[in-house]
Amino acid sequence: MEAKIIDSRGAACPGPITDLAKAYRNSKVGDILELWATDKGVRADTQAWATKTGNEILEVKEDPDKIVVRIKINKR
Amino acid sequence: MEMKKVLIIGGGGGGLILANHLDTNEYDVTVVDKSDLHFYQPWFLYIAFKGSKRKISRPIGELLKPGANFVKDEISTINLNERKAYGSRKGIYNYDYLAIATGTVPDPDQIPGLRQVYDEYGDYHTSVWNSEKLWSHISKFKGGTIAIGQSSPTCKCPPSLLEGAFLLEEHLRKVGLRDKTRIVFFTPFPRAYPAEPMNKIVEPMVHERGIEVMPFFDVDTIDDQKKTITSLEGESLKYDLPIVVPPCRGTKMKIIPETVQDEDRFIKADKKLMKIEGFDDAFAIGDCNTLPTSKTGVTAHLEAMAVSEIIQGRYSEFNGRINCPFDTAYGKATFVIADYNNPVAPYPPTKVKHMMKMTMARIYWMTLMGTADPIFEQFFKFTTPEKLNKKYASAE
Numbered sequence: 001m002e003a004k005i006i007d008s009r010g011a012a013c014p015g016p017i018t019d020l021a022k023a024y025r026n027s028k029v030g031d032i033l034e035l036w037a038t039d040k041g042v043r044a045d046t047q048a049w050a051t052k053t054g055n056e057i058l059e060v061k062e063d064p065d066k067i068v069v070r071i072k073i074n075k076r
Numbered sequence: 077m078e079m080k081k082v083l084i085i086g087g088g089g090g091g092l093i094l095a096n097h098l099d100t101n102e103y104d105v106t107v108v109d110k111s112d113l114h115f116y117q118p119w120f121l122y123i124a125f126k127g128s129k130r131k132i133s134r135p136i137g138e139l140l141k142p143g144a145n146f147v148k149d150e151i152s153t154i155n156l157n158e159r160k161a162y163g164s165r166k167g168i169y170n171y172d173y174l175a176i177a178t179g180t181v182p183d184p185d186q187i188p189g190l191r192q193v194y195d196e197y198g199d200y201h202t203s204v205w206n207s208e209k210l211w212s213h214i215s216k217f218k219g220g221t222i223a224i225g226q227s228s229p230t231c232k233c234p235p236s237l238l239e240g241a242f243l244l245e246e247h248l249r250k251v252g253l254r255d256k257t258r259i260v261f262f263t264p265f266p267r268a269y270p271a272e273p274m275n276k277i278v279e280p281m282v283h284e285r286g287i288e289v290m291p292f293f294d295v296d297t298i299d300d301q302k303k304t305i306t307s308l309e310g311e312s313l314k315y316d317l318p319i320v321v322p323p324c325r326g327t328k329m330k331i332i333p334e335t336v337q338d339e340d341r342f343i344k345a346d347k348k349l350m351k352i353e354g355f356d357d358a359f360a361i362g363d364c365n366t367l368p369t370s371k372t373g374v375t376a377h378l379e380a381m382a383v384s385e386i387i388q389g390r391y392s393e394f395n396g397r398i399n400c401p402f403d404t405a406y407g408k409a410t411f412v413i414a415d416y417n418n419p420v421a422p423y424p425p426t427k428v429k430h431m432m433k434m435t436m437a438r439i440y441w442m443t444l445m446g447t448a449d450p451i452f453e454q455f456f457k458f459t460t461p462e463k464l465n466k467k468y469a470s471a472e
């Protein structure tokens with residue numbers, strides 16, 4: 001299944017969580033979201049978010065120009 | 077030679093600053109706004125939480141420098157391919173350069189149950205009228221639970237949400253109701269203030285003042301009968317007084333091509349040049365665009381300054397600088413400062429910064445005219461996020 005890309009590169013305040021929360025509102029169970037960010041805080045924040053919302057972080061990887069967080073929506 | 081026409085839609089901070097920085101001997105400048113009046117929105121806070129009666133509007137026509145024109149009209153459609161804007165009252169406007177600076181539109185109907193709460197209690201973000209309405213509820217409040225927060229992650233001026241909670245707490249303490257009131261601040265973000273470095277500064281104050289925080293609380297529905305707010309994450313919050321800032325969207329205008337707007341109707345623009353995606357002669361400034369920065373007056377201001385240079389053929393770009401004043405109540409304030417390349421600095425609140433915020437409210441009208449530019453330049457030079465981070469972040 002193709003991931004829905006959420007490009008939050010460059011966003012620092014309020015930051016990538018804004019875009020993630022917006023995408024979550026429009027998502028359904030089974031969707032894969034891929035959050036792109038440059039803000040280092042994104043790792044901890046998405047982890048806390050996933051724990052809270054009952055969704056799953058599939059992978060966090062660091063590319064030279066961005067941090068990519070792949071998220072599977074298990075709960076909506 | 078005929079003068080180039082610059083059409084500016086919206087006479088808010090962004091639109092006026094752009095108009096006032098264009099040479100009217102060289103350019104034919106027109107600002108179109110559906111309202112005659114410009115409002116100083118940051119003061120909504122002091123109307124809603126302190127009952128301030130200060131007059132915060134001025135006629136747009138009087139805030140423009142001589143030579144720039146003002147037309148009262150509501151633009152309904154823009155055709156970027158044909159360089160035309162359609163007004164609902166006065167017809168068709170042609171342009172050589174276009175700047176859209178239409179701000180945001182509150183959208184309480186996005187969330188089931190919010191409309192009723194919004195109509196009944198008002199809020200502290202959308203108008204003088206709604207702020208007065210909220211004050212009338214706060215001033216009559218006798219104790220119980222107050223739920224306060226933003227109902228969607230997209231919001232103007234990120235600090236203003238928590239500023240509301242701080243000012244509310246100060247008010248309740250002043251009138252002797254603090255012990256009888258639970259203040260619950262809900263937020264879709266992981267913490268009280270979204271940017272971690274600033275959260276470190278304000279979170280101790282939140283605790284000290286007994287404000288409860290519900291993080292990751294993204295409002296899903298509100299039931300005003302049962303007086304309950306439910307979040308997308310599945311939590312619920314009971315209230316006696318709800319203070320809910322509604323979601324906001326981009327412009328209602330139809331723009332051709334439609335592809336320049338995102339799903340919330342914000343206009344896609346280059347983050348440094350503010351050019352609307354695919355166009356060289358059209359810009360989107362301030363709250364109405366999709367720039368990955370905070371929606372604040374200062375960013376609208378700096379974007380407008382850069383666009384004025386670009387239109388006049390000089391090189392310029394916006395570096396993402398934010399500078400949001402943050403009133404932490406009890407006479408202190410700080411600023412949230414960052415740019416595209418530097419994270420938010422943990423800048424501590426002081427009395428002097430509070431004085432600066434209050435001075436800003438007084439010289440605001442000068443900043444629109446451009447006469448306060450030198451003061452800003454100095455301030456920005458001394459408070460770059462690099463400098464502040466070096467001084468305050470490394471001290472940790």
Ligand SMILES: Cc1cc2nc3c(=O)[nH]c(=O)nc-3n(C[C@H](O)[C@H](O)[C@H](O)COP(=O)(O)OP(=O)(O)OC[C@H]3O[C@@H](n4cnc5c(N)ncnc54)[C@H](O)[C@@H]3O)c2cc1C
Pocket residue numbers: 085086087088089090091108109110111113114116117118119120121149150151152177178179180200201202232233236327329361362363364371372373374375376399400401
């Ligand atoms: C409570 C609160 C506190 C804030 N505090 C601060 C602060 O301390 N510092 C700070 O920098 N910022 C602050 N802000 C944010 C700041 O007020 C906004 O970011 C700023 O006003 C944005 O300017 P703008 O020009 O983009 O839009 P606006 O100022 O909103 O102007 C938009 C204009 O466009 C007009 N318009 C809209 N649609 C049309 C149309 N179709 N046709 C014609 N005209 C149209 C409107 O009538 C309006 O005049 C605060 C905001 C709030 C709500």
